[in-house]
Amino acid sequence: MALGHERYHHRHPFHLLMHRGELTCGQLQAWALNRYYYQSKIPMKDAIILSRSDDPAFRRAWRKRILDHDGGDGQSGGIEKWIRLAEATGLPAERVISGREVLPGVRYAVDAYLNLVSQRSHLEAVASSLTEMFSRDLISLRLDALREHYPWLEPGLAYFTARLTQAPEDAAFALDWVTRHAQTREQQELVIDALRTKCDILWAQLDAIYFSYVNPGWPSPGAFQP
Amino acid sequence: MALGHERYHHRHPFHLLMHRGELTCGQLQAWALNRYYYQSKIPMKDAIILSRSDDPAFRRAWRKRILDHDGGDGQSGGIEKWIRLAEATGLPAERVISGREVLPGVRYAVDAYLNLVSQRSHLEAVASSLTEMFSRDLISLRLDALREHYPWLEPGLAYFTARLTQAPEDAAFALDWVTRHAQTREQQELVIDALRTKCDILWAQLDAIYFSYVNPGWPSPGAFQP
Numbered sequence: 001m002a003l004g005h006e007r008y009h010h011r012h013p014f015h016l017l018m019h020r021g022e023l024t025c026g027q028l029q030a031w032a033l034n035r036y037y038y039q040s041k042i043p044m045k046d047a048i049i050l051s052r053s054d055d056p057a058f059r060r061a062w063r064k065r066i067l068d069h070d071g072g073d074g075q076s077g078g079i080e081k082w083i084r085l086a087e088a089t090g091l092p093a094e095r096v097i098s099g100r101e102v103l104p105g106v107r108y109a110v111d112a113y114l115n116l117v118s119q120r121s122h123l124e125a126v127a128s129s130l131t132e133m134f135s136r137d138l139i140s141l142r143l144d145a146l147r148e149h150y151p152w153l154e155p156g157l158a159y160f161t162a163r164l165t166q167a168p169e170d171a172a173f174a175l176d177w178v179t180r181h182a183q184t185r186e187q188q189e190l191v192i193d194a195l196r197t198k199c200d201i202l203w204a205q206l207d208a209i210y211f212s213y214v215n216p217g218w219p220s221p222g223a224f225q226p
Numbered sequence: 227m228a229l230g231h232e233r234y235h236h237r238h239p240f241h242l243l244m245h246r247g248e249l250t251c252g253q254l255q256a257w258a259l260n261r262y263y264y265q266s267k268i269p270m271k272d273a274i275i276l277s278r279s280d281d282p283a284f285r286r287a288w289r290k291r292i293l294d295h296d297g298g299d300g301q302s303g304g305i306e307k308w309i310r311l312a313e314a315t316g317l318p319a320e321r322v323i324s325g326r327e328v329l330p331g332v333r334y335a336v337d338a339y340l341n342l343v344s345q346r347s348h349l350e351a352v353a354s355s356l357t358e359m360f361s362r363d364l365i366s367l368r369l370d371a372l373r374e375h376y377p378w379l380e381p382g383l384a385y386f387t388a389r390l391t392q393a394p395e396d397a398a399f400a401l402d403w404v405t406r407h408a409q410t411r412e413q414q415e416l417v418i419d420a421l422r423t424k425c426d427i428l429w430a431q432l433d434a435i436y437f438s439y440v441n442p443g444w445p446s447p448g449a450f451q452p
Binding site: 104105107109111112115200203204211215217218220 | 337338434
């Protein structure tokens with residue numbers, strides 16, 4: 001789909017640097033710490049979407065996402081796996097979990113995602129998850145690149161290996177559901193717009209990180225200093 | 227107050243460039259167009275704050291802000307004056323009003339302000355307006371600098387001349403109200419935190435503009451190109 005090709009964050013210069021092994025350890029720390037804020041909100045985002053459906057079949061399918069991220073019953077979830085990744089960059093878990101040093105620009109973008117799924121139609125909320133259609137290729141490429149250029153990250157890569165199978169399953173369900181529920185031209189345009197907005201939300205997080213830690217700009221007052 | 231000295235956006239490098247006359251016309255356009263999105267939300271922000279008060283005296287005082295920005299009865303309000311500023315930079319009003327080319331990072335920061343005044347306590351919502359305590363000095367400096375370095379902006383400066391008197395009146399009311407309503411240490415800390423968050427919101431808008439149009443980074447896909 002053209003939109004994903006153009007706007008998905010696999011093309012963001014921060015990711016291009018990562019895949020070429022050109023990020024420093026401090027820049028990877030900044031990414032892991034800031035992106036944790038996004039990861040930590042995913043189950044809340046999915047619970048909002050679940051709460052807006054009056055269809056038990058939809059809700060049963062969607063709750064898998066909450067389990068995948070929150071874990072439990074002896075399974076570690078995506079959030080815990082992301083903490084392992086942050087620790088592999090050299091950050092203490094507590095510093096990451098506290099959220100104290102998250103860039104404001106990252107925080108606002110993530111919060112915009114929660115607003116989207118709360119305030120737009122249920123169709124648009126579901127459609128915003130369709131970026132997962134593009135995530136498998138990005139994660140697959142990223143795993144190879146991280147293993148090659150940053151082998152010391154290996155103990156932190158379980159998040160990505162789990163997503164290699166989770167994301168395509170989730171995307172297939174959401175794509176089927178959206179296709180069945182977006183019948184009119186107007187609904188299809190809402191779907192495209194929700195997906196575009198979600199791409200912006202992912203892209204804006206990396207802009208804030210790139211500007212503060214690569215370009216070089218300056219981290220906002222109080223934000224993480226590598 | 228130390229917080230305002232350190233975190234208010236008068237210290238942001240974008241403003242420092244502006245005051246030295248080192249911004250190009252295209253960069254001033256990008257600022258006027260993006261900042262319009264903030265201006266356009268101010269009366270909605272103030273209506274949310276007004277809607278949360280059960281005190282008619284508070285509501286009567288606060289409604290002045292909505293009038294100041296929306297105008298009416300033959301008076302042009304702050305939003306219309308800001309459009310004159312954008313036109314003075316060479317942008318057509320329609321292009322500014324549409325909001326189509328606003329940077330996502332600016333949009334999310336402004337929307338975070340609406341979330342703050344909706345979701346935190348009424349005390350914090352009012353306290354977030356206290357950045358106006360610092361705005362008179364900034365606007366006064368800016369007026370001198372714009373007249374010196376960008377004399378062709380003169381037809382667009384009415385917004386700032388009006389704010390020279392409006393902002394201190396508003397700030398005096400809010401400061402008095404907050405002082406009377408923040409009696410405990412805990413309340414005072416909420417006030418400080420609301421003011422810090424508001425400073426972050428202003429700062430993050432300029433970060434996004436600086437990164438896209440000065441540093442140089444790249445405007446997000448679909449954002450304004452000077």
